[in-house]
Amino acid sequence: MPQPLPPKENALFKSIVKHYETKQYKKGLKAADAVLKKHADHGETLAMRGLILNCVDRKAEAYEYVKKGLSKDIRSHVCWHVFGLVHRSDRDYKEAVKCYRNALRIEPDNLQILRDLSLLQVQLRDKAGYLETRQVLLKLKPALRLNWIGIAVANHLLGRHRRAIDVLSAYEKTLEGSAEPESAYEKSEMALYKLTLLREAGDAKEALDALDKSAAEIVDKTAVREMRAELLLELRQFAPAAAEYRRLLELNAEEHGYYAGLHAALLEQPLPPPTLARRPGGTSPYGAPATRRPSFASLNTAQRSVLLTAHDELRAAHPRASAPRRLPLDIVAADTAEGAARFDALFCAYVLPLLRKGVPSLFADIRPLYAQPAKAERIGALIERWLCALEAGGALDDGAPADASVACGERGSGVELPCTLMWVRFLHAQHLHARGEHERALRRIDEAIAHTPTLVELYVFKGRVYKHAGDLNEAANCVEHARSLDLADRYLNTKATRYLLRAGRVDEAGNTIALFTKDGSDKESNLYDMQCMWWEAEAGEALLVQGRIGPALKKLLSVERHFVDIVEDQFDFHTYCLRKSTLRSYVQLLRLEEHVWGHPFFERAAHGAIRIFLRLHDEAEARASAAARAAETGEADDGSEDAADKRKAASKARKAAARKAADASRREAEEKEAAAKAEKESGVAKKKDKQTPKGDGEKREVDDDPDGAKLAATTTPLADSLRLLATLQLHSADKAQTQLLALAVHRRRGRFLLALQALRRALSLLPASDPSVHTATVELFSAIDDALVAGPTPRPSPAENGSVGEDAPAGAAPARALAPAVRAVLAAQRAELVTVGGEPASLPEFNDDYAARHAPGAAAAAAAAAAAAVALQPERTATAAALLVRCTLAMGACSLADAVRVHTLLASPPFAAAAPSAAADFAARARAERFTLSSYFREATAAGTLPPEGA
Amino acid sequence: MKPKLSESDVTFGDLTEKNMGQLRKLNEYLYPVKYQDKFYKDVLAQGEWAQYVYLRDVLVGAYCCRVEMLDEGFRVYILTFGVLEAYRRLGIGARMLHDVLRKVGEQPGIKEIYLHVQVGNDAALAFYRGNGFVGDDVVPDYYKNIEPTGAILLRKCIRQ
Numbered sequence A: 001m002p003q004p005l006p007p008k009e010n011a012l013f014k015s016i017v018k019h020y021e022t023k024q025y026k027k028g029l030k031a032a033d034a035v036l037k038k039h040a041d042h043g044e045t046l047a048m049r050g051l052i053l054n055c056v057d058r059k060a061e062a063y064e065y066v067k068k069g070l071s072k073d074i075r076s077h078v079c080w081h082v083f084g085l086v087h088r089s090d091r092d093y094k095e096a097v098k099c100y101r102n103a104l105r106i107e108p109d110n111l112q113i114l115r116d117l118s119l120l121q122v123q124l125r126d127k128a129g130y131l132e133t134r135q136v137l138l139k140l141k142p143a144l145r146l147n148w149i150g151i152a153v154a155n156h157l158l159g160r161h162r163r164a165i166d167v168l169s170a171y172e173k174t175l176e177g178s179a180e181p182e183s184a185y186e187k188s189e190m191a192l193y194k195l196t197l198l199r200e201a202g203d204a205k206e207a208l209d210a211l212d213k214s215a216a217e218i219v220d221k222t223a224v225r226e227m228r229a230e231l232l233l234e235l236r237q238f239a240p241a242a243a244e245y246r247r248l249l250e251l252n253a254e255e256h257g258y259y260a261g262l263h264a265a266l267l268e269q270p271l272p273p274p275t276l277a278r279r280p281g282g283t284s285p286y287g288a289p290a291t292r293r294p295s296f297a298s299l300n301t302a303q304r305s306v307l308l309t310a311h312d313e314l315r316a317a318h319p320r321a322s323a324p325r326r327l328p329l330d331i332v333a334a335d336t337a338e339g340a341a342r343f344d345a346l347f348c349a350y351v352l353p354l355l356r357k358g359v360p361s362l363f364a365d366i367r368p369l370y371a372q373p374a375k376a377e378r379i380g381a382l383i384e385r386w387l388c389a390l391e392a393g394g395a396l397d398d399g400a401p402a403d404a405s406v407a408c409g410e411r412g413s414g415v416e417l418p419c420t421l422m423w424v425r426f427l428h429a430q431h432l433h434a435r436g437e438h439e440r441a442l443r444r445i446d447e448a449i450a451h452t453p454t455l456v457e458l459y460v461f462k463g464r465v466y467k468h469a470g471d472l473n474e475a476a477n478c479v480e481h482a483r484s485l486d487l488a489d490r491y492l493n494t495k496a497t498r499y500l501l502r503a504g505r506v507d508e509a510g511n512t513i514a515l516f517t518k519d520g521s522d523k524e525s526n527l528y529d530m531q532c533m534w535w536e537a538e539a540g541e542a543l544l545v546q547g548r549i550g551p552a553l554k555k556l557l558s559v560e561r562h563f564v565d566i567v568e569d570q571f572d573f574h575t576y577c578l579r580k581s582t583l584r585s586y587v588q589l590l591r592l593e594e595h596v597w598g599h600p601f602f603e604r605a606a607h608g609a610i611r612i613f614l615r616l617h618d619e620a621e622a623r624a625s626a627a628a629r630a631a632e633t634g635e636a637d638d639g640s641e642d643a644a645d646k647r648k649a650a651s652k653a654r655k656a657a658a659r660k661a662a663d664a665s666r667r668e669a670e671e672k673e674a675a676a677k678a679e680k681e682s683g684v685a686k687k688k689d690k691q692t693p694k695g696d697g698e699k700r701e702v703d704d705d706p707d708g709a710k711l712a713a714t715t716t717p718l719a720d721s722l723r724l725l726a727t728l729q730l731h732s733a734d735k736a737q738t739q740l741l742a743l744a745v746h747r748r749r750g751r752f753l754l755a756l757q758a759l760r761r762a763l764s765l766l767p768a769s770d771p772s773v774h775t776a777t778v779e780l781f782s783a784i785d786d787a788l789v790a791g792p793t794p795r796p797s798p799a800e801n802g803s804v805g806e807d808a809p810a811g812a813a814p815a816r817a818l819a820p821a822v823r824a825v826l827a828a829q830r831a832e833l834v835t836v837g838g839e840p841a842s843l844p845e846f847n848d849d850y851a852a853r854h855a856p857g858a859a860a861a862a863a864a865a866a867a868a869a870v871a872l873q874p875e876r877t878a879t880a881a882a883l884l885v886r887c888t889l890a891m892g893a894c895s896l897a898d899a900v901r902v903h904t905l906l907a908s909p910p911f912a913a914a915a916p917s918a919a920a921d922f923a924a925r926a927r928a929e930r931f932t933l934s935s936y937f938r939e940a941t942a943a944g945t946l947p948p949e950g951a
Numbered sequence B: 001m002k003p004k005l006s007e008s009d010v011t012f013g014d015l016t017e018k019n020m021g022q023l024r025k026l027n028e029y030l031y032p033v034k035y036q037d038k039f040y041k042d043v044l045a046q047g048e049w050a051q052y053v054y055l056r057d058v059l060v061g062a063y064c065c066r067v068e069m070l071d072e073g074f075r076v077y078i079l080t081f082g083v084l085e086a087y088r089r090l091g092i093g094a095r096m097l098h099d100v101l102r103k104v105g106e107q108p109g110i111k112e113i114y115l116h117v118q119v120g121n122d123a124a125l126a127f128y129r130g131n132g133f134v135g136d137d138v139v140p141d142y143y144k145n146i147e148p149t150g151a152i153l154l155r156k157c158i159r160q
């Protein structure tokens, strides 16, 4: 029922709305109270009061008032709209959409509600719904430019490019004659947007025509040129395309994308697709925007010579540009004598001036050349020659017989400055490091340091060498030393923080990164506000190694929260971009956001968090079964010597575990104390902070679980991991890690079909010879075998009363009965995947076969096979140990990480019991023959068979 | 043959609290004495009278001076003044001294500039004498923990 108010109250009600819109919440509440005094049941006033309460963070009351308002006046669009707004502010978009729709049923033409609805629709990517709403808006307000644009964008998102173009053209027609003021910039943007649509529609010819027609309107002349060149290439008009790229190079001779285009035009090939420049390892926060890089791997001799000739000319045309001197190094093939000589000459021409000038990043620049062994060898020979000459007090020579095509301006320039020797030593050390010669690299870098002890880059590099050689602590020391030389350098501060984390010096790392947080606020919340995700991910991993589960989980999950925020942040752009007509960027942003969960940061953090959940589950499981065992055996003890030994060993292990736990909890207690102290000290500042809400009306919520203790106390760790897993499966399904973790989770949940699906996907990403896939296969099918053997008679389980058994508190092992259909699938899959020579096999046979085929060559494979053997048949431990020893002999081909894995395994209880000296022997040989600098093997040989913690 | 330095090859830069680690590193390589924390604190207070010197952006040396009050006017004392060994005899020291003398010249109140050089440090003696510093007086037992302990007092008169 509509509830009309008398004029005085009606005016008051209007003022409530106004106060709400101008954020004068106190006044708004007062006005609402005044209305309610006389009309306690006025629905819209109740709702408005709730809306304002929501803004001043009185959530519970807010909902109460809004709901009460709605119940008093369920036919009011205002009440429904308000209810929607409250849901929206809680990010419950689905509910909000429902409310808006109810409001529109009552008041179909309400512009404000339509606009709010359209925002939610595009946010949720309900593209069809968005188009529909925008159409209603256009019908209501056809004169508004923004409404036309909205329709075009909606069609674009739906992939209807033609339709989008037609809408824009139709709108332009309506403008003809009228004098709607359109700024030059807006015009230009619209022209570019239309061109983008045409290109995405795949019509290069039409796009090129349109480009030529609208070129005059477009403000960004470079963009016109670039687009023109690309379109010409697409249309295979290679000569004009080449000319266009040459003109672009006049503007910027360092843009590698232009060279990529020119190369394509010269070779009459399509343009290479843009690549997202990500650092190997994927730790770079936001890969540089997509760029085109020339690629050379597949060129034949004739093509190479075409490009080299072109670069000879380009060098002459752009004598100061470095790209035309750098790119030929990629192009020339150095595997013939002639090619090698040419490479040498070009390399000298490029590198010598940079060595004289002193460019610390020089090696990073030439590093890609090492992908070709012939070039790496040439580079090594040249550097050694330079070094030799300089040590003897001579000068750098250009290393090649006089070659007229090489502009070697510096040739014969006489004596070098002393810094050149240092740079050459540095370069040589980096070269040695790249070739895996860590010790020689260290000796060389020490010479560079003795020569010029003030250059921070030298210490940072030394840290890198130690890191790769396996001494993380010394690595951190080196980088810390570099940092001490320049405390104002943020790069060094960040580097040092990372190295400290890797070395397990988490608290030191925290203090270091805190040096660059805003002073005044406490460091954790500042880092959180800055969305400092590399820190959270890496600190989380380091904390995990130390067994500080709660804080680790806290850090890793805060990365997830940042991604939620990033997605939420789109909201502001839905209106802003349409209004400003920055449509190209807007559509780009929407596409980026659709894939944002695939970002390496999220992936890394989610993987880490899931690993923690698995661990929590396994620990609870182990505790539960230990308790069960204790209850079963009671104190029954046969008193034999063997049993006494076992008791001793068990008590030793318990003590060690207790010590570790005590350690961790002591550290945590200390941390808490420090935090409490800090809080007390900053108490005043904080309180003030609380009273002044941030600009957008947000306030910092008080974190009731700062150390993640609640997170870690979960009784349903597997269920907790499902949310992360679902996101990963949507956005990072192509990562083997994702599938292996999914497998691990679902296996523990007894959800074998899902686990199998994950295994299947993993097998499509990794070869079956991969150790982690092999181990996972064995683990999964051994669990499946157990379940199959358990027989068709269902054991009593929660599954019986309808609930799914898997997410019961840890300890209650999943004991679901397998349905006959499921059993059939599992058996069939087993027959297909667990085979020897194409024939179904038992797991031990399968494992032996794997070991025989892969293990002798690869340490990791051997370790996997051996571990599996022991798990399957404990009595075969001795054989498994022998397998590992065999791989000791093959150690020439094994990485440090693999060697550590093998050693850890050899030192683990079953192996240590079966082959007591194997671990020590292995460590001694590993240290003596190969991993001289590794702190892991240093400590392992010093401490006998005990592996150090956390390596 | 010696390489020639161009004007822009050599540049100067300020000492700050944050980059004091660089001065410590230089001193560790340049002088037999270990300087105490107090030295670094005092140097910071000297402003432009303490400078780093760079060769093509590589830090290769530093000078640290102190302005002292006289009854009438001031004098400048050179606390440390050095170039990394690999970078000597290129004229960098001369450029540093030139920089100091320019500042001294711009301040009318400064009467003289002086320093102590350890007995036996012939490079430094040749360097300063070649640049107009005079004096043969040996201050015995000037140094505590290094041999020889004597220092020669060198001075250069700026204006009367």
Ligand SMILES: CC(C)(COP(=O)(O)OP(=O)(O)OC[C@H]1O[C@@H](n2cnc3c(N)ncnc32)[C@H](O)[C@@H]1OP(=O)(O)O)[C@@H](O)C(=O)NCCC(=O)NCCS
Pocket: B030, B078, B079, B080, B081, B082, B083, B084, B087, B088, B089, B090, B091, B092, B093, B094, B095, B115, B116, B117, B121, B122, B123, B124, B126, B127, B128, B130
């Ligand atoms: C003293 C010192 C700063 C000179 O620096 P430098 O950059 O090598 O000096 P320059 O190249 O500018 O030398 C200028 C002139 O000084 C003289 N000189 C410098 N070092 C000399 C040496 N070892 N022997 C003889 N003469 C020398 C020369 O006349 C030289 O000119 P030249 O090279 O054309 O013959 C440097 O030797 C040094 O750092 N020593 C260690 C630190 C120290 O003892 N400082 C002094 C106490 S505060």
